[in-house]
Amino acid sequence: MAAVAPVRRPKRRSIPVGRIMLLGFFLVFVLWPLYWMFNTSIKPSDDYLTVPPVWFPTAPTLVHYEAALFAYRGLDGLINSLIISLSATVLSALFGTLMAYSLARYNTGGQHLSFWVLSQRFLPPIGIVLPVFLIYRGVGLYDTHIGLIIAYTVFTLPVSVWMMFAYFRGMPKSMEEAALVDGCTRWEAFWRVAVPLAAPGIVAAAVFAFIACWTEFFFALILTSRTAFTLPTVFRAFIGFQGAQYGEAAALAIVSLVPSIALGVLAQRHLVRGLTLGAVRG
Amino acid sequence: MQHTATISRMKAAGAPPRLSGFAQWADRHFKWLLVAPAVLLILALSVYPLLFSLVVSFINYDFQVPGHAFVGLKNFERVVFDPVARWSLLLTAWLSGISVAIEFVLGLLVALTMVRNFPGRGVIMSILIVPLFISPVIVGQAWTLLLQRPFGPTNYILTQLLGQEVTIGWMTESPWLYASLIIADVWQWTPFMFVILLAGLTAVPPNLYEAAELDGVNAWQAFWAITLPHLAPMMLLALTFRLLDAIRMFDTIFIMTGGGPGTRTYTASYYLYTVGFTQFHLSQATAGSWLFLIFTALVVMLLVRRLLKTEPV
Numbered sequence: 001m002a003a004v005a006p007v008r009r010p011k012r013r014s015i016p017v018g019r020i021m022l023l024g025f026f027l028v029f030v031l032w033p034l035y036w037m038f039n040t041s042i043k044p045s046d047d048y049l050t051v052p053p054v055w056f057p058t059a060p061t062l063v064h065y066e067a068a069l070f071a072y073r074g075l076d077g078l079i080n081s082l083i084i085s086l087s088a089t090v091l092s093a094l095f096g097t098l099m100a101y102s103l104a105r106y107n108t109g110g111q112h113l114s115f116w117v118l119s120q121r122f123l124p125p126i127g128i129v130l131p132v133f134l135i136y137r138g139v140g141l142y143d144t145h146i147g148l149i150i151a152y153t154v155f156t157l158p159v160s161v162w163m164m165f166a167y168f169r170g171m172p173k174s175m176e177e178a179a180l181v182d183g184c185t186r187w188e189a190f191w192r193v194a195v196p197l198a199a200p201g202i203v204a205a206a207v208f209a210f211i212a213c214w215t216e217f218f219f220a221l222i223l224t225s226r227t228a229f230t231l232p233t234v235f236r237a238f239i240g241f242q243g244a245q246y247g248e249a250a251a252l253a254i255v256s257l258v259p260s261i262a263l264g265v266l267a268q269r270h271l272v273r274g275l276t277l278g279a280v281r282g
Numbered sequence: 283m284q285h286t287a288t289i290s291r292m293k294a295a296g297a298p299p300r301l302s303g304f305a306q307w308a309d310r311h312f313k314w315l316l317v318a319p320a321v322l323l324i325l326a327l328s329v330y331p332l333l334f335s336l337v338v339s340f341i342n343y344d345f346q347v348p349g350h351a352f353v354g355l356k357n358f359e360r361v362v363f364d365p366v367a368r369w370s371l372l373l374t375a376w377l378s379g380i381s382v383a384i385e386f387v388l389g390l391l392v393a394l395t396m397v398r399n400f401p402g403r404g405v406i407m408s409i410l411i412v413p414l415f416i417s418p419v420i421v422g423q424a425w426t427l428l429l430q431r432p433f434g435p436t437n438y439i440l441t442q443l444l445g446q447e448v449t450i451g452w453m454t455e456s457p458w459l460y461a462s463l464i465i466a467d468v469w470q471w472t473p474f475m476f477v478i479l480l481a482g483l484t485a486v487p488p489n490l491y492e493a494a495e496l497d498g499v500n501a502w503q504a505f506w507a508i509t510l511p512h513l514a515p516m517m518l519l520a521l522t523f524r525l526l527d528a529i530r531m532f533d534t535i536f537i538m539t540g541g542g543p544g545t546r547t548y549t550a551s552y553y554l555y556t557v558g559f560t561q562f563h564l565s566q567a568t569a570g571s572w573l574f575l576i577f578t579a580l581v582v583m584l585l586v587r588r589l590l591k592t593e594p595v
Contacts, residue, residue: 215418215420235419
């Protein structure tokens with residue numbers, strides 16, 4: 001520590017070079033793999049192995065998209081992913097909202113019930129998926145849309161419940177109480193008063209449930225095969241390839257990341273709540 | 283129609299609505315009816331499977347050995363004495379520890395650059411969070427495209443930058459393939475740390491910094507004395523959540539290395555997957571997954587307990 005009292009500096013107006021460099025470096029780090037993937041997806045196969053690499057494809061082509069969607073059944077995967085993710089999202093948001101309302105307004109089951117739901121979020125999927133696989137084979141749910149929809153509903157429920165739990169707790173009770181005084185049933189106070197007020201929160205919870213289902217790989221890998229396979233599992237076809245299918249892999253990746261990124265960026269206002277299960281308000 | 287019209291007229295008159303027997307019952311048990319669907323689903327697809335797997339881990343359930351005889355602790359023994367199992371647990375701890383540490387430091391640095399408003403901040407924010415919405419499978423694919431020889435441009439770029447020939451087998455040679463897996467994880471999850479820590483940073487009352495500036499405290503001292511204590515609960519939350527997800531690491535390994543070469547990149551999840559679904563020793567895999575579950579529970583108890591005590595925001 002210097003003995004001299006530090007001189008009070010005027011407010012700095014200088015350009016923060018260090019910060020700009022750090023942020024710039026990180027932006028390049030984030031964007032570079034995405035750019036290279038896009039670049040690969042529109043590059044003719046002849047340009048794959050040139051030295052130096054082709055940074056900007058001069059003759060862009062869509063052949064890889066066509067092959068990825070049709071020859072590798074990417075389109076089937078896309079349709080399955082849409083059906084399964086949307087169904088699971090609706091169920092998860094619905095059941096999650098129901099439960100969260102009960103927890104928030106009636107303190108149902110005390111802390112035990114809410115923390116039991118939370119604990120489900122931290123279970124390693126490998127512990128669940130093995131027995132679920134055996135059970136599904138026994139009851140005929142293996143490789144069915146319904147089977148994966150149920151699995152994804154359960155797998156996204158903890159997040160939906162906790163996001164909505166936090167949302168309802170942050171909402172004033174007075175409107176619902178007024179409705180109850182006016183003679184509404186509890187259901188009416190919930191469905192006609194609380195749910196419309198909580199609509200933005202429900203939409204946000206649904207968006208995060210959808211993204212979780214859309215990007216999920218592990219359950220789909222184990223619980224589906226030739227019928228109900230989702231988009232992420234199609235990438236198995238490109239593992240260990242020796243050069244022929246780079247473009248197809250990249251094209252399929254581009255196709256599948258568009259919906260979830262679009263939704264995620266639109267819902268970014270709720271991102272902090274989504275990532276912390278409502279523990280932190282964004 | 284007639285009925286609802288009557289109800290609303292009665293409501294307008296201030297009279298409580300007359301309900302049918304079922305509706306009265308439903309209204310009385312309302313709070314339990316609301317939790318029922320979610321609770322039943324979790325019971326059916328999480329609690330029941332867990333109990334079922336506990337049974338399976340004590341019997342023979344193997345697609346290669348017929349019958350379901352009780353075998354005691356044999357399945358657990360097979361896992362505990364399998365060197366690959368121990369290696370995979372160790373690797374899981376190392377990989378997740380290193381990845382989460384890098385993500386934490388990098389996320390904090392980036393969050394610090396983004397605290398104050400500046401032109402273009404909104405757009406940059408939207409770009410930085412993109413990796414969070416991408417399937418880990420695709421993240422693995424993207425890094426494979428960048429790193430794999432001979433297609434990936436990484437070695438070419440390094441050769442140009444360093445001025446000497448670089449021929450690294452990023453997906454096949456020993457320390458590099460761990461680096462590749464960590465880079466992919468860091469790419470995807472640094473934004474997670476960044477978003478949560480940024481929320482924590484913006485919640486620090488700005489008048490504290492103003493007071494500190496008046497007292498002539500430098501930026502570094504202000505960080506230690508003001509930012510860090512205020513951010514601590516949020517840091518613990520971000521680290522806990524991230525670590526509990528990092529120890530599941532599977533998807534990127536499946537795509538990038540396939541566990542190889544040999545079993546060098548087996549994580550706990552990948553090991554249990556191969557035991558269960560490529561060797562079909564299902565009871566051995568369930569026994570192993572129970573052991574892994576217990577390890578996870580210990581981590582949860584240590585971290586989440588502390589987290590609940592601090593109670594962020």
